[in-house]
Amino acid sequence: MxxxxxxxxxxxxxxxxxxxxxxxxxxxxxxxxxxxxxxxxxxxxxxxANKEELIVKLFEKCSTDYANDYFAGYDPSSPFKVAFHTIWMNMLRYSIEHFDELVFIEQCFHSPFITDETRKATKERLLPWRELIERGKKEKLIKQLDASWIMLFVRGSVRDLVKHCTYNQLKITDTFKESLFEMCWDGIKD
Amino acid sequence: MxxxxxxxxxxxxxxxxxxxxxxxxxxxxxxxxxxxxxxxxxxxxxxxANKEELIVKLFEKCSTDYANDYFAGYDPSSPFKVAFHTIWMNMLRYSIEHFDELVFIEQCFHSPFITDETRKATKERLLPWRELIERGKKEKLIKQLDASWIMLFVRGSVRDLVKHCTYNQLKITDTFKESLFEMCWDGIKD
Amino acid sequence: MxxxxxxxxxxxxxxxxxxxxxxxxxxxxxxxxxxxxxxxxxxxxxxxANKEELIVKLFEKCSTDYANDYFAGYDPSSPFKVAFHTIWMNMLRYSIEHFDELVFIEQCFHSPFITDETRKATKERLLPWRELIERGKKEKLIKQLDASWIMLFVRGSVRDLVKHCTYNQLKITDTFKESLFEMCWDGIKD
Amino acid sequence: MxxxxxxxxxxxxxxxxxxxxxxxxxxxxxxxxxxxxxxxxxxxxxxxANKEELIVKLFEKCSTDYANDYFAGYDPSSPFKVAFHTIWMNMLRYSIEHFDELVFIEQCFHSPFITDETRKATKERLLPWRELIERGKKEKLIKQLDASWIMLFVRGSVRDLVKHCTYNQLKITDTFKESLFEMCWDGIKD
DNA sequence: GATGAATGAGCCTTCATTCAT
DNA sequence: CATGAATGAAGGCTCATTCAT
Missing domain, CATH: 1.10.10.60 (Homeodomain-like)
Structure with missing residues (x-):
């Protein structure tokens, strides 16, 4: 080993x-x-050492990579919407480019391999993302809802769209990306 | 006997x-x-006859039930937003009440049991939902985007929110439901 | 029961x-x-009572019926060759008409169902046949070999011929029967 | 490795x-x-790969080995009766020495494992044996019957004798072998 | 380290037997 | 008696894991 x-x-x-x-x-x-x-x-x-270790380590690697990529080019000092846009686009791009990781994480969630602990660790990696949302709320740019709800609303919609595109081999153009972003933004903006 | x-x-x-x-x-x-x-x-x-048949039949039952419940109390002649609200709430309620079916369907999607054919049949059951979206577009109430994208945007966000709530044993109050609805609605409205 | x-x-x-x-x-x-x-x-x-009993009872029935039929029309007081011919023809006819019994007995012989005891009982039913052979030996009409060997020589050849005919759906004409009889007879006659 | x-x-x-x-x-x-x-x-x-493959392959091996051994020391140019004697003795010896193969083949014949095709392939391996019989017929040394009938007559009688000896743990002496050979020979000779 | 044959626990499935109707 | 659904032990086969090379 x-x-x-x-x-x-x-x-x-x-x-x-x-x-x-x-x-x-x-x-x-x-x-x-x-x-x-x-x-x-x-x-x-x-x-x-065994199958479980392989799955768990891969799960952790995926969720770490995933989280890290979220914040590529993210500048906390930029205006809220710009920052939000950066992260949102990262999320979309990463989900498309690493679709198999998306699926893997999803499948693992309800497997005997992943413990609650591991599941929770995943969340913590997205702290900067949560903080950004909180900042948006403070700046009255987005709705005064629980940050988790906002985050899930955003990620959930992105996820299903990516799945759909991948299954149906659709190309996602930049125009489309912006339309989708707009949906998300309109959904959460105050 | x-x-x-x-x-x-x-x-x-x-x-x-x-x-x-x-x-x-x-x-x-x-x-x-x-x-x-x-x-x-x-x-x-x-x-x-065997494990596969059990899984496939259950999958079909779940996706049928799921689709049917979407349209409980749905009156196509009611105003668009009312109709949309009805279905959206059904979707949310069903996902909460039948969380295990939600998980099951998700797990099946990437399993050796479910064929592309079965997967596609699932989609067809949601035709009225698609038609409603198209109507909303025609009435200029919602964005002029591909109906699939609208549908996925809505379902994806609902799904992740429900998952979150269930995992964390949160109660979803009516006020919250309406807040969530508003996010979805704001996201898609024109 | x-x-x-x-x-x-x-x-x-x-x-x-x-x-x-x-x-x-x-x-x-x-x-x-x-x-x-x-x-x-x-x-x-x-x-x-159970599968074994069914198999064993059927086995016993088959071997009894088989043995009985051997001696249909057999008159111990008739000349040796006539008596031998009668039994030989019975053997051939029965094997053809009850081919499935032939196969069943053969399959049972090497099964966990049939005991040595049952196997031996089968033999005893053919006592008159053995006695006839002994008589033939005494009358110097057939070879002075162990009666068992003569019996097996006769039955073995009949059996394989019947199997061959059944598998290949051949009709056995009377002329052919007599030719076969002649082979057997020539084989054992002194 | x-x-x-x-x-x-x-x-x-x-x-x-x-x-x-x-x-x-x-x-x-x-x-x-x-x-x-x-x-x-x-x-x-x-x-x-599975039980069936094991049975089928063993069946094929047995029937090949069996056929090959038939012809050990067989010289087609030797006089007919000598050649016939050689093969007959091989048949007897092989059946005794490989009694379990004999039983296995017999059991397989009526099993779900062996197909007609496999069954037929078995026959083809004995072609030289058939040719020898035809030669004997041409040389007017044996009866003018279908070669198959002669072959089966011979094999059937040998088989049952071997079975009997094995079940009853009898020793087969050379004298006995020759007596048996004589029965067969007398049966088929012209 | 790398290999893949060997292992045997465990899974899917069958089937002899029982039993409620 | 007849039925066939229910049972669970047992068989065929797989696969995570080990180990000799």
């Missing part, structure tokens, strides 16, 4: 994500993952 | 939904389902 | 024989037998 | 043959086979 080769871990992760997207968590086996990643079953056990 | 007790099907369904909510599709077995439902493993096979 | 209706037993037997011929002992179930016979699974258990 | 040990296949075959001889096809399970062969159940599935 001494990961000499970080590259292999990445390949295992990638293989897992693709398989879960295609078959769901219920449909994958360790040997499928190994095969897809291009090496023997036993090799996976050099990097992960 | 003991006639086939169709009520057992409902019990099997109920047991399955609870278990999938708690453990995910990946975590359930036929014997768990039988045990939860209160009878022997073999009994499940009197009503369903 | 009080067989009020002997007819049902016959139907169960008939169904079993057909199924074993088609699928082998390894391929049949109690419900298949019941279905083929035309009634419910449970009904079979009114007439037979 | 531990390479696939093809020797295991032979062990699986041997275990299967012994078990089928003792219990019949109806009485064996995959775990019994694995246990008898000396390894875990799952191991059998490394070498055979």
């Amino acid at each position: 001494k990961p000499k080769d970080e590259g292999k871990i990445a390949e295992i992760y990638a293989a897992t994500l693709v398989l879960v997207k295609e078959q769901g968590l219920a449909g994958i086996t360790m040997s499928m993952i190994a095969k897809k990643a291009g090496f023997a079953t036993g090799t996976v056990y050099i990097y992960f | 003991k006639p086939k007790d169709e009520g057992k099907i409902a019990e099997i369904y109920a047991a399955t939904l609870v278990l999938v909510k708690e453990q995910g599709l990946a975590g359930i077995t036929m014997s768990m389902i039988a045990k939860k439902a209160g009878f022997a493993t073999g009994t499940v096979y009197i009503y369903f | 009080k067989p009020k209706d002997e007819g049902k037993i016959a139907e169960i037997y008939a169904a079993t024989l057909v199924l074993v011929k088609e699928q082998g002992l390894a391929g049949i179930t109690m419900s298949m037998i019941a279905k083929k016979a035309g009634f419910a699974t449970g009904t079979v258990y009114i007439y037979f | 531990k390479p696939k040990d093809e020797g295991k296949i032979a062990e699986i075959y041997a275990a299967t043959l012994v078990l089928v001889k003792e219990q019949g096809l109806a009485g064996i399970t995959m775990s019994m086979i694995a246990k008898k062969a000396g390894f875990a159940t799952g191991t059998v599935y490394i070498y055979f």
Whole structure:
């Protein structure tokens, strides 16, 4: 279990994500993952103690990456709407580009692998996002609702739109992105 | 002679939904389902040829019920916003009351059990909902965007809010419901 | 287990024989037998305590019937070759007409159902046949070999010929029967 | 790396043959086979996709081996009776030495595993044997009957004699072998 | 470290048998 | 008696995990 080769871990992760997207968590086996990643079953056990560890670590990696990407180019000192727009667009872009991670996280949520603790840790990573929402409320730019509700309203709508586009292989143009943003913004603005 | 007790099907369904909510599709077995439902493993096979059939049939039942409930009390001749409000509230209420079905459907989407065909059939059941959206567009009450996008925007946000509430055991008061409705409405209105 | 209706037993037997011929002992179930016979699974258990009893009783019935038929029209006082011919023809005819019994007995021989005891009882039913062979030996008409060997030589060749004809749906004409008889007779005659 | 040990296949075959001889096809399970062969159940599935494949492949192996052995030491250019004697003795010896294969083939014939196709392939392997019989007919040494009938007459009688000896643990002496050969020969000779 | 054959617990499914109707 | 739904032990097969090479 001494990961000499970080590259292999990445390949295992990638293989897992693709398989879960295609078959769901219920449909994958360790040997499928190994095969897809291009090496023997036993090799996976050099990097992960067992299946659960693999799933949990991947889950954590996904949710960390996801959260980090949210804040790419985010400047807390910029005006609220600009900041909000930045993060919203990150969210959309990341969800599209990392659709398999989206699916994986969703499937994990109701699996025996993920504990409440892990689930909660996920939330904490989005603290800056929550703080931004609170700032918006303070600046009276958005509705005076619980920040969680605003966040979920935004993320939920983005998520379903991305799923729809991916399943139906639709291209999301910039014009469309702005229309969607507008829906979200109109929904929450005061 | 003991006639086939169709009520057992409902019990099997109920047991399955609870278990999938708690453990995910990946975590359930036929014997768990039988045990939860209160009878022997073999009994499940009197009503369903195999695990896949059970999952698929339950999926179809859920998506049918879900769609039907959308339109409870829906009067197509009422003013657009009233009609929209009715359906929106149904959606919210059903998602809350049948949270396990929500989870089940979500888990099935990326499982080896559900085919594209089954997935598509689901959509068709929501035709009146789509027609209403189109009417709203025609009446210039809502944004001139693809109806699918509007529908997904609405459903996605509702879904994530319901999930959040359920996981955190929050009570959803009527005031809150109306606030949420307002977010959705503001998001889509022209 | 009080067989009020002997007819049902016959139907169960008939169904079993057909199924074993088609699928082998390894391929049949109690419900298949019941279905083929035309009634419910449970009904079979009114007439037979369990599967083993059904198989064993049918086996005994078959071997009894088989043995009895051997001696139809057999007159111990007739000349040896005439008597031998009579029994030989009976053997051939019965094997053809009751091919499924032939197969059933063969399949049972190496099954967990039939005990050595049952197997031995089968032999004893052919005592008159053995006695006739001994008489032939005494009359110096046939070879001075162990009677068992003569009997097996005769029965074995008949059996394989019948199997071949049945599998290939060949008709066995009287001329052919006589040719076959001649082979057997030439083989054993002194 | 531990390479696939093809020797295991032979062990699986041997275990299967012994078990089928003792219990019949109806009485064996995959775990019994694995246990008898000396390894875990799952191991059998490394070498055979499922039970059917194991049975079918073993059947084909047995019938090939059986056919090949028929012709050990067979010289087509030797006089007819010599050639016939060689093959006949091979048949007898092989049936005695490989009694479990004999039983296995017999049990398979009426099983759900063996198809007509497989059954027919078996026959083709005995072509040289058939040709020899035809030659005997042409040389007017044996009766002018269908070659199949001659072949079955010979094999059938040998088979039942071998079965009898094996069940009753009789030793077959060379004198006896020759007596039996004589019965067969007298039966078919012109 | 890497491999993949070997292991055996556990899952899906069948089926002999029981039992309520 | 007859029925066939219900039962649960047992069989076929899978797959997470181990281990010899």
